[in-house]
Structure formats: structure tokens, C-alpha cells
Amino acid sequence: MQTHTQDQLVRGVSWFGIGIGLGAAVARFAATRGSRHVTLKTSVTIRKEPAEIYQFWRDFRNLPRFMSHVASVSETSTGHLRWRGKGPAGRPLTWEAEIVADRPNERIAWRSLEGALLPNHGAVLLRRAPQGRGTEVHLTVGFEPPGGALAAKVVRLFEGIPEQRLNNDLRRLKQILETGDVVRSDASIHRGLHAARPSSTKELSEVEGTVRS
Amino acid sequence: MKANCWYGKHDLRVEEVPDPQILNTRDAIVKVTSTAICGSDLHLYNAYIPSLERGDILGHEFMGEVVEVGSDVKNLSVGDRVVVPFPIACGSCAACMSGLWSLCENSNPNAWMAEKLWGHSPAGLFGYSHMLGGYAGGQAEYARVPFADVGPLKIPDGLTDEQVLFLSDIFPTGYMGAEMCNITPGDVIAVWGAGPVGQFAIASAKMLGAERVIAIDRFPYRLRMALSKAGATDIINYEETDVYEALLEMTGGRGPDSCIDAVGMEAHAPNLMYGVDRAKQSMMLETDRPLALRQAIRACKNGGTISVIGVYGGFIDKFPMGAIVNRSLTLKSGQCHVHRYLKPLLERIVRGEIDPSFVITHRLPLSEAPRGYEMFLNKDDGCEKVVLKASNGFAVSPSMSAAS
Structure with a gap:
């Protein structure tokens, strides 16, 4: 049983992973196992000024470009953020959030509003790295899954996956800001397993966000 | 197009695959005219590098003609003849800005896959596993080149493919191996491995002013090449001679000032398909065979430098750390930062200081790539370096097929 679960974990983090979104993975877990606050942290250093990173992030519509579990973020007429997450089996997960802290070039924090299926909050902290080494981007995301007690052992098992996904998100942010775009390889553009060889035009038409000229 | 694809240990197939297309605006598509089999490709052929997938296109030494450029590539035009460095580098991150191009x-x-194994990730490479990017390689009729505004070197008229092809990897790799020795007049340099990279390490050590360069191998034809072509002053066949004793004899008991390991090892590693953590675990239990490296450390003079350019993949056992500490040895290594050597080494070729084509022993059409690997692995027919001629003129251009 343990081995089977670990197999699934390994599959989840591997390049032929099953493509379940960050929020969805926690939600699925919470639904079956009960409630526990889960906090994920990751960071990356980007060779850009804090102001540039702040401006990019503050326009929340940019987030889906680098966050794998986010399909879209838009601002509502009330000034809130409407998030649409990528759920398992293509089921969308939507929630509204408010910006709870906004210190230009330093920190942005948000929190889901009452009624979110998976209450969550997040914060991005920008810190200038020493001696022209760019800016440290520290991202914290927390989930408060509803329900009873969650088996601590299993949480530990699963915590690695979302944190890895979050780190991959920040890497894509770094790619966008430092190179102008998300970096794509023949294999990485596919969600599932794909050999390192070019895709057919038909395969490419099913891949999001690739540039063809 | 046709491409040389990996299907498992000693199972390569040249087969029809889709033509590459532009995926980022800084990409170019290159019609490959010449490509080569690298010693490090043999690690893939022997299935010792984790995270290969069936159908992966191999090859990281290639050059050709630009046939298409992305909208942000301003320095290249269709028709340009270019050599492509094997590490893929963006040119704008902290590593690239400090000249550490293979650490882009x-x-x-x-990157996360490489982090699991090595702690941090190096750059992506062409045709060299999924943990190093999952990029199709250049043993194909066409190749997509990411960051084409940064990497490819335009080749001036008057130079043949064979003179410049090895700027993609083995010449700069050998050169960096010699450069890391900080050679000063009078230095004696010993080079383990007289394969193609070793030959260029020998030639580079001579160019950088070494007094004596000693080549160590077990194949007489390779040692002969080192003497007659690369410029080695002495040779040691380690199957016939005790290397440590011979080196001490040659250096009056001092030992070589610097030792270059151009052998590396067949890094035994399980396939990442079983998962990164498991791979890591298994890697700890596996041991590689750092025979050359141990020998180099033992022989090197007090205070000398060990320069490692052979490929190591994982963990080694019985590493003589005591010798490093107590004898003030310096260990330097790295996948070659090819970008920084392209222009200076091209200039050396143009000036006639070296003709890198001296290592070539076999020329085959791309369709015979699997035979080339087999010959290279088995050292058949005096095989030192195989160049594959990729384009036969019948291929459909990528832009034509992409439009369909």
C-alpha cells in the first residue's frame, strides 16, 4: 500500500505526471482525509529590479502564464480577483479573492473570500539580493482544507508535490522576466510523456501557448 | 525528416519524425549538414544516463544552415552557416552573464529533475536526456535551436564543415580542460584518455605552452594519433605500463603539474522512469568506476591541479580525499562553457594554428548512425571520431511541411 502510494507520488512529480493542479491536489486530499492547514513556500532569484517583478505580478492576469494550476485571474467590478483553477479531469475550480496587502515593489498578499471551496491565501515577497544579484522572490501559498483531521503521514508524503509545482511556477516566472518567454523543449511542452523529438502540427495545435511563426 | 532515435540500450533507429517548428520567438531551425557522435553519446547508447525516453533524438554536436528564424532572432538570417554549441544558454541570467554558459x-x-539528482540544475543540452531539458538532438536532418540569438556561431566562407564542426563541443571541451590547468612555462601535463576530447586537451595544452604533454590510453592507434597529430610528447599504454611509476620517471619524481581526466565514467544510474527519489536512492548504492580520476589524483604533483572534463553522472566510491587535502591539490571541472570559446577558437582555426578535423576517422550518412555508434563503442577499424552527413538534399523544408 505504502509502495503504491509512493509510486503515485513519484508519478505526480515526474515528467509524465498526471497533471493535477496544485489546489486540486490538496483539495482532493483534504476531501478524503480531513482538514489541516497546509503552507507551501518556495523562492527564486531573478535578475531584475523589484519594481519590474512587482508590476508583472500586480497585474494578476499574468499569473496563468507561469502558474500551472491557474487557468485565469481577472478583476471583478468590486475590485476582487476572480481565480479559475485547473481542477482534476478538466473540472474548473473557481473562487474569489481579495488583495489584503499591497506594498509596491515589496509585497503583495491575497486571501480567498468566504465561500471558496478551498479557502486559500498567498503572498509574494520581493527582497533585493546582495551586490546586484537581482531580486529574491519568496512565494508562500496556504490552504485551509475543510473537514476533519488529516493523516499527518500522508500530508508529509504529498507536501513535496505542490511545493515542487510552486517552484516550477517561479522558474517559469524567471524565464519570462529574464528571457521574455516560458522556455520550451520538445518534451516539456506536453503534459504527459513525450519523447524529445518534434511534435506534429496536429500535436502542437493541442499545446497551449506555443509560438509559431 | 529523418533522425537518429534512441530506443534502449544499443537500440538506435534512424526513422521518420515530424520536422521541428519554431516554439519560442528566439528559436531558429537549422538544416543540419554535419553532425558527430560524441563519446558522451556512448553513455546514452549504453543506457547509463537516466531519464531517456524511447524515441528521443540524440546528438549534440551539429552544424548547418539556418532555414527559419523566430521573430526575435535579429542576428541570423536564412542561409547563414552556423555551428551550434551543445549547451543551451539564454544569455541573460546570472550564470550566462558571468560566462558560465553551461549553467544557464x-x-x-x-530543472527540478536535475535538482533531485545534483542539488541544482545546469543548462539544458541538446539530445541529452529529459533531466537536461528534453530537447531533440542534432543527429537529424533539421534541428530547432532555442536562444538562436545567443548560441550559434556564424562560420566565414572558406572553412569546411569538418574544420569547424567540433567547435560545438569537443574542441572547446578539451581546450577548457587545458585552460583549467593554468599552464605556465615548463609545465608537464598528463592527459588520461586519447579519445577525441583527450586529443583536443593535448593539442590545447601544447597551444597554451606546456613543456610536455603525456597521453595515457590503451589503444595504440589512439596513442599514435596523440603523438603524430595532437602534439603529445610522450605516451603511456596503461595496459603495458604502470602509469604512476612511468609518470614519476618522466618527471623526476615530481609528478605532472596538472592532470586532465578526459575519460569520465559510465555512470551507472537507474532510469528516472522509476522516479527521482528512487533514482537518487539507487544512485547512492551504485558505484562508478573512477579509475582514471583516482590515478590522476595519485600521480599529480603536490599543489597541482586535477582538471576533470570526462563526463561523470552520479556518485563515485573510494574517492582519495586524503590526497587532495594533505597534498593541496585543486580539483576543477565543468561541462564546457562552449559559448565563451567559440570565437577565440574559431580564430585559431582561421589562423591555421589547428585543424580539428584531424580526429575524424569515419564519415557515414545519417542513415548509418547506429553502425557508427557500434564502431565507436567497440573501437572497430581504428575508430576515433565519426561524422554523420545529415542532409541528402531530398528532405522537405520544415516551413513547407509546417504549412500543411
């Missing part, structure tokens, strides 16, 4: 922080989209 952005070019490996599977």
Missing part, C-alpha cells in the same frame, strides 16, 4: 538558469525546463 533558464534553459532547462526540467
Whole structure:
């Protein structure tokens, strides 16, 4: 049983992973196992000024470009953020959030509003790295899954996956800001397993966000 | 197009695959005219590098003609003849900005996989596993080149493919191996491995002013090449001679000032398909065979430098750390930062200081790539370096097929 679960974990983090979104993975877990606050942290250093990173992030519509579990973020007429997450089996997960802290070039924090299926909050902290080494981007995301007690052992098992996904998100942010775009390889553009060889035009038409000229 | 694809240990197939297309605006598509089999490709052929997938296109030494450029590539035009460096580098991250091109922080989209194994990720490479990017390689009729505004070197008229092809990897790799020795007049340099990289390490050590360069191998034809072509002053066949004793004899008991390991090892590693953590675990239990490295450390003079350019993949056992500490040895290594050597080494070729084509022993059409690997692995027919001629003129251009 343990081995089977670990197999699934390994599959989840591997390049032929099953493509379940960050929020969805926690939600699925919470639904079956009960409630526990889960906090994920990751960071990356980007060779850009804090102001540039702040401006990019503050326009929340940019987030889906680098966050794998986010399909879209838009601002509502009330000034809130409407998030649409990528759920398992293509089921969308939507929630509204408010910006709870906004210190230009330093920190942005948000929190889901009452009624979110998976209450969550997040914060991005920008810190200038020493001696022209760019800016440290520290991202914290927390989930408060509803329900009873969650088996601590299993949480530990699963915590690695979302944190890895979050780190991959920040890497894509770094790619966008430092190179102008998300970096794509023949294999990485596919969600599932794909050999390192070019895709057919038909395969490419099913891949999001690739540039063809 | 046709491409040389990996299907498992000693199972390569040249087969029809889709033509590459532009995926980022800084890409170019290159029609490959010449490509080569690298010693490090043999690690893939022997299935010792983790995270290969069936159908992966191999090859990281290639050159050709630009047939298409992305909208942000301003320095290249269709028709340009270019050599492509094997590490993929963005040119704008902290690593690239400090000249550590093979450590580009952005070019490996599977960086997390490399982090599991090595702690941090290096750059993505062409045709060299999924943990190093999952990029199709250049043993094909066409190749997509990411960051084409940064990497490819335009080749002036009057130079043949064979004179410049090895700027893609083995010449700069050998050169960096010699450069890391900080050679000063009078230095004696010993080079383990007289394969193609070793030959260029020998030639480079001579160019950088070494007094004596000693080649160590077990194949007489390779040692002969080292003497007659690369410029080695002495040779040691380690199957016939005790290397340590011979080196001490040659250096009056001092030992070589610097030792270059151009052998590396067949890094035994399990396939990442079983998962990164498991791979890591298994790697700890596996041991590689750092025979050359141990020998180099033992022989090197007090205070000398060990320069490692052979490929190591994982963990080694019985590493003589005591010798390093107590004898003030310096260990330097790295996948070659090819970008920084392209222009200076091209200039040396143009000036006639070296003709890198001296290592070539076999020329085959791309369709015979699997035979080339077999010959290279088995050292058949005096095989030192195989160049594959990729384009036969019948291929459909990528832009034509992409339009369909």
C-alpha cells in the first residue's frame, strides 16, 4: 500500500505526471482525509529590479502564464480577483479573492473570500539580493482544507508535490522576466510523456501557448 | 525528416519524425549538414544516463544552415552557416552573464529533475536526456535551436564543415580542460584518455605552452594519433605500463603539474522512469568506476591541479580525499562553457594554428548512425571520431511541411 502510494507520488512529480493542479491536489486530499492547514513556500532569484517583478505580478492576469494550476485571474467590478483553477479531469475550480496587502515593489498578499471551496491565501515577497544579484522572490501559498483531521503521514508524503509545482511556477516566472518567454523543449511542452523529438502540427495545435511563426 | 532515435540500450533507429517548428520567438531551425557522435553519446547508447525516453533524438554536436528564424532572432538570417554549441544558454541570467554558459538558469525546463539528482540544475543540452531539458538532438536532418540569438556561431566562407564542426563541443571541451590547468612555462601535463576530447586537451595544452604533454590510453592507434597529430610528447599504454611509476620517471619524481581526466565514467544510474527519489536512492548504492580520476589524483604533483572534463553522472566510491587535502591539490571541472570559446577558437582555426578535423576517422550518412555508434563503442577499424552527413538534399523544408 505504502509502495503504491509512493509510486503515485513519484508519478505526480515526474515528467509524465498526471497533471493535477496544485489546489486540486490538496483539495482532493483534504476531501478524503480531513482538514489541516497546509503552507507551501518556495523562492527564486531573478535578475531584475523589484519594481519590474512587482508590476508583472500586480497585474494578476499574468499569473496563468507561469502558474500551472491557474487557468485565469481577472478583476471583478468590486475590485476582487476572480481565480479559475485547473481542477482534476478538466473540472474548473473557481473562487474569489481579495488583495489584503499591497506594498509596491515589496509585497503583495491575497486571501480567498468566504465561500471558496478551498479557502486559500498567498503572498509574494520581493527582497533585493546582495551586490546586484537581482531580486529574491519568496512565494508562500496556504490552504485551509475543510473537514476533519488529516493523516499527518500522508500530508508529509504529498507536501513535496505542490511545493515542487510552486517552484516550477517561479522558474517559469524567471524565464519570462529574464528571457521574455516560458522556455520550451520538445518534451516539456506536453503534459504527459513525450519523447524529445518534434511534435506534429496536429500535436502542437493541442499545446497551449506555443509560438509559431 | 529523418533522425537518429534512441530506443534502449544499443537500440538506435534512424526513422521518420515530424520536422521541428519554431516554439519560442528566439528559436531558429537549422538544416543540419554535419553532425558527430560524441563519446558522451556512448553513455546514452549504453543506457547509463537516466531519464531517456524511447524515441528521443540524440546528438549534440551539429552544424548547418539556418532555414527559419523566430521573430526575435535579429542576428541570423536564412542561409547563414552556423555551428551550434551543445549547451543551451539564454544569455541573460546570472550564470550566462558571468560566462558560465553551461549553467544557464533558464534553459532547462526540467530543472527540478536535475535538482533531485545534483542539488541544482545546469543548462539544458541538446539530445541529452529529459533531466537536461528534453530537447531533440542534432543527429537529424533539421534541428530547432532555442536562444538562436545567443548560441550559434556564424562560420566565414572558406572553412569546411569538418574544420569547424567540433567547435560545438569537443574542441572547446578539451581546450577548457587545458585552460583549467593554468599552464605556465615548463609545465608537464598528463592527459588520461586519447579519445577525441583527450586529443583536443593535448593539442590545447601544447597551444597554451606546456613543456610536455603525456597521453595515457590503451589503444595504440589512439596513442599514435596523440603523438603524430595532437602534439603529445610522450605516451603511456596503461595496459603495458604502470602509469604512476612511468609518470614519476618522466618527471623526476615530481609528478605532472596538472592532470586532465578526459575519460569520465559510465555512470551507472537507474532510469528516472522509476522516479527521482528512487533514482537518487539507487544512485547512492551504485558505484562508478573512477579509475582514471583516482590515478590522476595519485600521480599529480603536490599543489597541482586535477582538471576533470570526462563526463561523470552520479556518485563515485573510494574517492582519495586524503590526497587532495594533505597534498593541496585543486580539483576543477565543468561541462564546457562552449559559448565563451567559440570565437577565440574559431580564430585559431582561421589562423591555421589547428585543424580539428584531424580526429575524424569515419564519415557515414545519417542513415548509418547506429553502425557508427557500434564502431565507436567497440573501437572497430581504428575508430576515433565519426561524422554523420545529415542532409541528402531530398528532405522537405520544415516551413513547407509546417504549412500543411
